[in-house]
Amino acid sequence: MASRGQVLGIDFGTSNSAAGYLADGKPRLIEMSPGMTTLPTTFFFDFETRETLIGEPANQALLDGADGRFMRALKRVLGTTLMHEKRQILNERVTFVEIIARFLHQIKTRAEAETGLIFDRALSGRPVVFHGAGDAREAQAEADLRACYLAAGFRDVAFMPEPEAAAIASGALDQSSEIGLIVDIGGGTSDFSLFRSTPDGVDILANHGVRIGGTDFDRAISIDRVMPLLGKSTELRKVMGPGTSPVPNAIFNDLATWEKIPFLYTAQNRRMVAEMARLAEEPEKLSRLATVLEEEIGHDLAFAVERGKIAANTGGADPVISLDQIERALSAPLPSGMLDHVLAPYAQRLREGAAETLQRAGAAPDQVDRVIYVGGSSLMSMISKTMKTQFADARHSFTEVFTAVTDGLAIASASK
Incomplete structure (x- = not known):
């Protein structure tokens, strides 16, 4: 019987992606380019060379003014009918499932080339919600993402909520009985996990998420400040x-x-x-x-x-x-x-999202010992201002905001 391959933890993000596995008891992240462990989740289809560029080369082609089509934030298409519609791109008709699969295959290939290992299984992060609690597209979004991984060459994939992975990576295991709140603000979703650290690991008390993130902040700013200059x-x-x-x-x-x-x-x-x-x-x-x-x-x-x-x-x-x-x-x-004014509606939704998470766990704000921020968009001052008002007695800390989820997935992958 063929031996089983390794499990690769993958954080497929709206704006950036990363991957890692457990080596010598510590998470080891895959180098996506020299000195970089994150990969922009971007594509550029070059009309002149007929090449498909991924990550930083895709961004650079756009900035250089190359003739082609640029794509970003495809994670937000999961669960919609757009995922399975065939589109003419370069010399072929492809679906977004196939496009995302090529991106994930690149990550798999780079991981195997760097480590000399075979990664035939994936532990993928996923937002607590892709579209919204109770939304009919939730199950389809996970099914779509699973299809992307299988098309990328993985024979199996398991999923873990992204804030749960971040909780594992946060050092919570060293703080017995601490109650912490993970505030994970990504490019497309904002997720919350309330957890208690125990001698045996992280006990998740409640998960909740809302479909807003950094790309929504960009959209609000663009509509308010830029689009009036174009005629809005x-x-x-x-x-x-x-x-x-x-x-x-x-x-x-x-x-x-x-x-x-x-x-x-x-x-x-x-x-x-x-x-x-x-x-x-x-x-x-x-x-x-x-x-x-x-x-x-x-x-x-x-x-x-x-x-x-x-x-x-x-x-x-x-x-x-x-x-x-x-x-x-x-x-x-x-x-x-101006930024706080434009983003005020999102601050309110984040406040409500955190409150809903605590309500699901039957907890009060003053029971939260620590608020831990992860995700690139958590660096927005509006986020920490909102949470510090809501959790005034808690310690507030920024972990490895860009790779905390991947670290947690890498640690968890060893038990899969």
Whole structure:
């Protein structure tokens, strides 16, 4: 009988991914590129070379202005009908299951090349909820992700809630009887796990999650600060007779949404925007929108918003979203306090998510000894401000925010 291969712990993320396994009793993360243990969850289909680029090379191709199609945040498509629709990309018709499978196969291949081991099974992190508690798409989302792993060459895959993995990696095992709350803010979901550390491991008291994350923060900032410069909330003259009507919001909402940007570059949309520019009360703004579609720079715009968000969050002087790629010297200011104002609805939902987690466990806020932040988007000051207000008596700590989930999966993989 053939021997069983190793289990690879994989954190397939909305924005970044990582993988690891247990070696000599410690989690060992796979090097995805020289000196880097995380891999951007991005794709670039190069129309000239006919190559599919993954990770940092995909990001660089976009920044270099290569002719092709860029994709990011495909994790948010899991559970939707888009996963199984065939699309013409380069020389073939493929589904998102096949595209994600190629990404996971790259991770598998890199892990095996680095270690000399065979990884035929995966322990995958998964958000507590993909879409929402009780949402009919929940089971389908996990089934879709399972299909991606199997298509990538793994013969079996098990799942672990991402905040549970983070709890294992947090050092909770060394703090007997401590009650901790994992606040895992990723690119697409925000998950909470209330746990008690015991001599035998981590006892999960309650899990809960909400479908918001860093890409939603980007979207809110883009809609509020950038899209008005492209014509959002302006007026169109009526084709017949006097009066005006508002510019439709749909195209702005899609342009601000990472996973929908690649599907906006159609002849129909270009014609629609050209007609809106002709009828616009403020034609210069709609002309900017036409430029974005014509030059296919929607993702450049999204990266600019992300950079502006980070600059504003770190307290830089006079942070702005630079939009030079659309028009020279064009920018959208993000003054002090603006970020908290734009993201206030998300702060409220996170507050409610944490409260719901405690309610499910029958616990009170003052029983929480420590709040542990993981996930790249947990670095937003809005997150810690919200949680410190809610859990004023707890210790607040940032662990390895980008790799805590992978560390936990690597530790847990040894028992699978």
